[in-house]
Amino acid sequence: MDVKSHQPNRSDYITVARLHCDYINQGFLASLGVPFLTLLYEAIDKDSESVLLVERMDLKIVGFVSGTQGSWRIYKQLLSKPLRLIYSLKSCLLSPPKLYKIIELLFMRRDSNISPNLPRQELLSIVVDPAYRGRGHAANLFNAICYHFRKEGVTSFNIIVGSNLHRAHAFYTKMGSIPVKEIQVHKGACSVVYVKELS
Numbered sequence: 119m120d121v122k123s124h125q126p127n128r129s130d131y132i133t134v135a136r137l138h139c140d141y142i143n144q145g146f147l148a149s150l151g152v153p154f155l156t157l158l159y160e161a162i163d164k165d166s167e168s169v170l171l172v173e174r175m176d177l178k179i180v181g182f183v184s185g186t187q188g189s190w191r192i193y194k195q196l197l198s199k200p201l202r203l204i205y206s207l208k209s210c211l212l213s214p215p216k217l218y219k220i221i222e223l224l225f226m227r228r229d230s231n232i233s234p235n236l237p238r239q240e241l242l243s244i245v246v247d248p249a250y251r252g253r254g255h256a257a258n259l260f261n262a263i264c265y266h267f268r269k270e271g272v273t274s275f276n277i278i279v280g281s282n283l284h285r286a287h288a289f290y291t292k293m294g295s296i297p298v299k300e301i302q303v304h305k306g307a308c309s310v311v312y313v314k315e316l317s
């Protein structure tokens with residue numbers, strides 16, 4: 119199930135980026151487009167303290183989950199390839215609001231912003247293709263990332279969920295995550311922070 123054990127190639131990252139763009143489509147990251155998200159998921163997969171796990175059915179990727187022990191490391195990895203980064207963002211460079219948010223994302227440390235009392239480990243994103251929802255794939259992915267974090271000695275992690283993602287809220291609650299506070303990741307965009315304790 120782990121992308122890493124299937125020798126990930128660029129097409130896996132593109133598939134994951136498309137799933138993100140299509141189904142977490144109200145978030146700011148999706149507005150940056152598939153080329154940027156492809157680079158982002160490659161950076162997540164290649165970072166030793168981050169993880170990208172995929173669920174496959176007959177080799178087809180039907181869902182994925184990603185997480186990290188510090189999202190700043192991922193952005194640092196992206197910044198280490200400035201030309202690829204600029205190229206992937208070329209369609210956004212003429213939009214001042216988008217540029218501001220990109221700078222906010224890349225240069226303002228979010229790890230410590232949420233709350234000093236919350237874990238810095240984070241489940242970043244989870245998506246299951248709508249044709250495969252309600253069949254346990256999301257639970258498989260969630261349990262797999264819990265297993266991964268436990269193996270790394272992590273005792274809890276947080277999940278930031280856009281207020282309007284009703285099915286995701288129901289899913290995280292079902293998986294034993296507890297809502298602990300409301301935040302604004304970007305101006306005007308409300309999210310709920312959940313914490314999942316790993317016993």
Ligand SMILES: CC(C)(COP(=O)(O)OP(=O)(O)OC[C@H]1O[C@@H](n2cnc3c(N)ncnc32)[C@H](O)[C@@H]1OP(=O)(O)O)[C@@H](O)C(=O)NCCC(=O)NCCS
Pocket residue numbers: 141142242243244245246247250251252253254255256257278279280283284285286288289292
């Ligand atoms: C979040 C997601 C991965 C969950 O996968 P899933 O296959 O839908 O998960 P489940 O089938 O276990 O459904 C989760 C719960 O949502 C609830 N639910 C089902 N359909 C729903 C709907 N239309 N609206 C609101 N809640 C719904 C149910 O309570 C269900 O729990 P149950 O099985 O005990 O009844 C998937 O819905 C998804 O990819 N959503 C889009 C991307 C997203 O929002 N990701 C989270 C942001 S990080």
